[in-house]
Amino acid sequence: MNTALYHGASLLPWLIISAFFAAALWETIAPERPFKLSQWRRWSQQAGLFATGTLLSRLCLPIGSLAVASWSQHAQWGLWNALGLPAGLTLVAALLSLDLGNYLSHRLFHHVPLLWRLHQIHHSDLEVDCGTAIRHHPVEQLIGNLLFILQVFLLGPPVAALLLYTMITALVEVMHHANVAIPRRANATLRRVLVTPDLHRIHHSLDPADADRNFASIFPWWDRLFGTFTTSPARGTAALRFGIDGLQRPDEMSLPALLLHPLRRNA
Ligand SMILES: [Zn+2]
Ligand SMILES: [Zn+2]
Numbered sequence: 001m002n003t004a005l006y007h008g009a010s011l012l013p014w015l016i017i018s019a020f021f022a023a024a025l026w027e028t029i030a031p032e033r034p035f036k037l038s039q040w041r042r043w044s045q046q047a048g049l050f051a052t053g054t055l056l057s058r059l060c061l062p063i064g065s066l067a068v069a070s071w072s073q074h075a076q077w078g079l080w081n082a083l084g085l086p087a088g089l090t091l092v093a094a095l096l097s098l099d100l101g102n103y104l105s106h107r108l109f110h111h112v113p114l115l116w117r118l119h120q121i122h123h124s125d126l127e128v129d130c131g132t133a134i135r136h137h138p139v140e141q142l143i144g145n146l147l148f149i150l151q152v153f154l155l156g157p158p159v160a161a162l163l164l165y166t167m168i169t170a171l172v173e174v175m176h177h178a179n180v181a182i183p184r185r186a187n188a189t190l191r192r193v194l195v196t197p198d199l200h201r202i203h204h205s206l207d208p209a210d211a212d213r214n215f216a217s218i219f220p221w222w223d224r225l226f227g228t229f230t231t232s233p234a235r236g237t238a239a240l241r242f243g244i245d246g247l248q249r250p251d252e253m254s255l256p257a258l259l260l261h262p263l264r265r266n267a
Contacts (some may be wrong), residue, residue: 006024008163015173016170023178032181032197035127035242037250043131048255050134053141065152069162087158094157096219101151103222105144115143117262123211124247126256128204129179137262142169143213168206172179172218176200191231195220206241209234217259 012169072078079097080090092221109119116138125132136144152162176195183186190196195216203214213230223229233240246266261267 004062008160008167010115012163012167012170013209015167016174019171019174020130022061023174023180027179030181031129031179033179035125035129036108037127041132041250041253042127042129045253045255045258046125046131046135049136049138049258050141052259053136053138056138059140059146061149062147062214063149064150065145065162066159068152069159070150072153072156078154080088080155080158083134090158091161091164094155094161095165095168097155098151098157098162099216099218100222101155102169103215103226105151105251106146106152106217107228108147109140110212114139116246118143120244120247120267121241121258121261123204123244124253124261125204126202126243126248126250128177128242130174130177133173133206135175137259139262158251169217173259191220193220194218199231201240201242202230204232205233205246206243206245207234210240 006155026118046240072081076082080094083090085093109115118137121140122135125135143257157165172194176197180196182190182196182198185197187198191199195214195218199214199220204210210230210233213228214220215224215228220229227230247261
């Protein structure tokens, strides 16, 4: 990896932390939906899940996506290396294909019952805010990372494109979970190109008709293309409730209970 890319990679954690602080501040000053639950309890759950998932991925995956992209560039392996398109075009195509891959793997996590058992922990949050972005069962985090590494292996995106994609995903995912309202006209323009909080909030609905919509990470175009896009919940915004069936009581959601939930017979 060259020096500029190395510095870019080292800035990533700071960029994500800054985005969290900015979103948390915005939510505290002007939340779109008033917070009703203990934020300490929710945030400690999200932090616990994230820390366990990061540790599990570090222990189980000997190599990361950046190392795979770096190797594929060197070995001229993968779709985008094989096609040999001009650098600018490859960068854009790589960004789009990585995001399409994430859209498809998100749909897989909803479609395959075994994967849904894990992904429902992300959907179990009874309130949605920027902290929900890191609420994933550790095994989901591990499988998600593995699928992403496989995607990078097959596509062979330039390291710069992968780094850029990772940065944009982290920022957009923090922001599209944020409990904030973007002014109406700006939001209407923004959601033509990015997944905005109002769009992703619908995906967290308790109503399965809504949860099967708006799967995209960065670009909402995939949902438009595959017919899963919506701008309003099936029963209207006022009736929107978050979470999953069978896990609606905050006192049932300790960290150990969330970790063990996928093993429950009726999960
Ligand atoms: Zn989902
Ligand atoms: Zn989400």
